[in-house]
Amino acid sequence: MNTEQPTFRSGFVSIIGRPNVGKSTLLNRILGQKIAIASPKPQTTRNRILGIHNLDDGQILFLDTPGIHRATGKLNRYMVDQAMAACADVDVVLFLIEATDRPGGGDDFILDVLSRSSVPVILVINKIDQVAPEALLPLIEIYAQKRDFAAIIPISGLKGRGVDALVKATYDLLPPGPRYYPEDMVTDLPERFIVAEMVREQILKQVRDEVPYGVAVVVESFTEKPDKDLVVIAAAILVEREPHKKIILGKGGEKIRAIGKAARVDIERMLGTRVYLELFVKVQKNWTESDKLLKEFGYE
Incomplete structure (x- = not known):
C-alpha cells in the first residue's frame, strides 16, 4: 500500500506584458473574483498586485504587473520598475501577448529582459475570442523561433477559455513548497x-x-x-x-x-x-x- 503523501507545490508567478494585453482580467478570472482593476485604457495597473490561488495540492502566488512601456515621467518609470522587478526572484513568468497583434519592439524588449533569466516562461496568447483559430498558428510559429518557451497556451481571459489549462501548466512548473498564506486569503492588499x-x-x-x-x-x-x-x-x-x-x-x-x-x-x-x-x-x-x-x- 502506497502511503506517500502527494507533493504540495507553491511559488511566485509574474504576469507580464505590454499595456492593455489583459493581465488584470486574467488574474481576476483565475481568482474567481475582482481584486485588480481593468479598463480599456493602457497603464491601468500601477502597482504589483498579489493574487493568491489556492489548490488542494498547491498555492500559486500570481503577481499582476503594470504594462511594460517606454517610460517618460516619474510615475511611468515607477510603473515599469514595478513590472521589471517582478521578473526577478519568481518561479515562473507568464508572458502575455494579444492574438490580434503581430510582434513588435515592445514584445522584443520584454523577450530580451527575459533572456537574462533562467526562469521558465509560458507564452500566453490572450484574446483568442477575437480571431479565427487559423490565425493563431503563424503567431505561434513566429514566437517559437524567438525563444524556447516552457509552454505556449492560447486563452481568452475574458471568456475563460484555456485558463484552466494555463493554471495546470503553471502549477506543473512550480517547485515543492509550503502554503505561504492561509487558504481563505486571495490577496495581501489592504x-x-x-x-x-x-x-x-x-x-x-x-x-x-x-x-x-x-x-x-x-x-x-x-x-x-x-x-x-x-x-x-x-x-x-x-x-x-x-x-x-x-x-x-x-x-x-x-x-x-x-x-x-x-x-x-x-x-x-x-x-x-x-x-x-x-x-x-x-x-x-x-x-x-x-x-x-x-x-x-x-x-x-
Missing part, C-alpha cells in the same frame, strides 16, 4: 487599497482620455459600523489641474455621482456589506513628478 483602485477604475471608464493618467485616489477614512451593516468611506480624488477637477465633478456634480455609484457596487460586492461612499476632488499640481507625493500616494 481593503483601503482595493477601494481606492475601484474608484480609480470608474474614473478610467467614465472620464475622457487626458484626465485619468493624472489621477490618484486616496482613502482618507474607512469606518466600520457593524450594528448598521455599514461601512462609511471617504476618498479623495487627486488631479493635477483645475480643469481636470471640473471634468471629474461634471455639471452639477453629475459625473462624480456616477463614478461613486458605480464604484460603490463593486466595493459592496467585495466587502459583503452596505457602503456609504463620499468622494471629493482635490488639485495637487504635478503630483506625478513629485517624489514626495508619489510616495505619499503609495507609489514607492
Whole structure:
C-alpha cells in the first residue's frame, strides 16, 4: 500500500506584458473574483498586485504587473520598475501577448529582459475570442523561433477559455513548497487599497482620455459600523489641474455621482456589506513628478 503523501507545490508567478494585453482580467478570472482593476485604457495597473490561488495540492502566488512601456515621467518609470522587478526572484513568468497583434519592439524588449533569466516562461496568447483559430498558428510559429518557451497556451481571459489549462501548466512548473498564506486569503492588499483602485477604475471608464493618467485616489477614512451593516468611506480624488477637477465633478456634480455609484457596487460586492461612499476632488499640481507625493500616494 502506497502511503506517500502527494507533493504540495507553491511559488511566485509574474504576469507580464505590454499595456492593455489583459493581465488584470486574467488574474481576476483565475481568482474567481475582482481584486485588480481593468479598463480599456493602457497603464491601468500601477502597482504589483498579489493574487493568491489556492489548490488542494498547491498555492500559486500570481503577481499582476503594470504594462511594460517606454517610460517618460516619474510615475511611468515607477510603473515599469514595478513590472521589471517582478521578473526577478519568481518561479515562473507568464508572458502575455494579444492574438490580434503581430510582434513588435515592445514584445522584443520584454523577450530580451527575459533572456537574462533562467526562469521558465509560458507564452500566453490572450484574446483568442477575437480571431479565427487559423490565425493563431503563424503567431505561434513566429514566437517559437524567438525563444524556447516552457509552454505556449492560447486563452481568452475574458471568456475563460484555456485558463484552466494555463493554471495546470503553471502549477506543473512550480517547485515543492509550503502554503505561504492561509487558504481563505486571495490577496495581501489592504481593503483601503482595493477601494481606492475601484474608484480609480470608474474614473478610467467614465472620464475622457487626458484626465485619468493624472489621477490618484486616496482613502482618507474607512469606518466600520457593524450594528448598521455599514461601512462609511471617504476618498479623495487627486488631479493635477483645475480643469481636470471640473471634468471629474461634471455639471452639477453629475459625473462624480456616477463614478461613486458605480464604484460603490463593486466595493459592496467585495466587502459583503452596505457602503456609504463620499468622494471629493482635490488639485495637487504635478503630483506625478513629485517624489514626495508619489510616495505619499503609495507609489514607492
